[in-house]
Amino acid sequence: xxxxxxxxxxxxxxxxxxxxxxxxxxxxxxxxxxxxxxxxxxxxxxxxxxxxxxxxxxxxxxxxxxxxxxxxxxxxxxxxxxxxxxxxxxxxxxxxxxxxxxxxxxxxxxxxxxxxxxxxxxxxxxxxxxxxxxxxxxxxxxxxxxxxxxxxxxx
Amino acid sequence: xxxxxxxxxxxxxxxxxxxxxxxxxxxxxxxxxxxxxxxxxxxxxxxxxxxxxxxxxxxxxxxxxxxxxxxxxxxxxxxxxxxxxxxxxxxxxxxxxxxxxxxxxxxxxxxxxxxxxxxxxxxxxxxxxxxxxxxxxxxxxxxxxxxxx
Numbered sequence: 001x002x003x004x005x006x007x008x009x010x011x012x013x014x015x016x017x018x019x020x021x022x023x024x025x026x027x028x029x030x031x032x033x034x035x036x037x038x039x040x041x042x043x044x045x046x047x048x049x050x051x052x053x054x055x056x057x058x059x060x061x062x063x064x065x066x067x068x069x070x071x072x073x074x075x076x077x078x079x080x081x082x083x084x085x086x087x088x089x090x091x092x093x094x095x096x097x098x099x100x101x102x103x104x105x106x107x108x109x110x111x112x113x114x115x116x117x118x119x120x121x122x123x124x125x126x127x128x129x130x131x132x133x134x135x136x137x138x139x140x141x142x143x144x145x146x147x148x149x150x151x152x153x154x155x
Numbered sequence: 156x157x158x159x160x161x162x163x164x165x166x167x168x169x170x171x172x173x174x175x176x177x178x179x180x181x182x183x184x185x186x187x188x189x190x191x192x193x194x195x196x197x198x199x200x201x202x203x204x205x206x207x208x209x210x211x212x213x214x215x216x217x218x219x220x221x222x223x224x225x226x227x228x229x230x231x232x233x234x235x236x237x238x239x240x241x242x243x244x245x246x247x248x249x250x251x252x253x254x255x256x257x258x259x260x261x262x263x264x265x266x267x268x269x270x271x272x273x274x275x276x277x278x279x280x281x282x283x284x285x286x287x288x289x290x291x292x293x294x295x296x297x298x299x300x301x302x303x304x
Contacts, residue, residue, distance in 0.1 A: 055297075
């Protein structure tokens with residue numbers, strides 16, 4: 001994989017999978033592990049951000065620790081205008097992910113939104129607000145009962 | 156957690172500066188000292204309020220494809236099947252989501268396309284469960300940000 005990717009960039013992104021070290025000069029520390037100087041680490045990361053490989057550089061928050069314990073995946077059956085409807089769904093603050101996916105015979109749902117909230121009732125209320133805003137009436141709410149795994153995708 | 160911690164979380168989930176002294180730059184914006192910020196961030200990380208600070212990648216730009224997989228697993232078998240699924244590093248999320256469709260185990264795979272297919276057929280063989288494979292067509296939104304303050 002990643003044939004076109006510069007090997008040093010790839011090594012840098014791999015070293016960052018678990019995040020930066022917390023200290024005054026995190027990029028210098030990271031560079032020391034990789035044999036790169038601080039300036040090179042910073043300029044490579046900026047270039048990766050400009051090219052779009054890095055969408056954002058930021059903290060991932062542990063939402064459970066914040067009391068945001070309910071996580072629902074709402075699956076929607078959208079007929080036509082999926083681009084417009086996907087845009088409306090994505091604009092809801094409570095929607096953290098919004099994807100279009102392929103369907104199959106048994107499963108006609110093509111838009112997927114993930115909603116994080118403080119309770120199941122709140123997730124249900126958000127789903128009905130999204131339904132009203134988009135006119136999409138056919139949907140299922142799949143609450144998570146157990147989290148077996150949650151990590152960043154490995155590269 | 157005090158009000159400063161909440162402001163730190165809100166600022167960090169927005170963006171982390173890629174500069175030589177990122178915590179100094181952030182601390183200035185928050186009106187606190189750099190070493191105080193570093194101490195607080197270390198503690199917030201220990202408490203699980205910060206999972207990681209780092210790049211959020213566009214996996215497709217790295218040649219990866221993503222699928223969501225759903226399986227019908229009997230409740231007494233859910234722990235066993237989910238540990239089979241979790242063996243794969245390419246599986247990033249795996250949840251039990253019981254509902255009346257019967258598809259209750261939901262997980263995501265991110266990997267180059269051939270590897271995704273390989274994992275799917277292995278999991279199918281090892282779990283003997285009915286499976287839906289739902290490839291990503293378009294991403295409208297990704298990147299979790301929460302309403303903190």
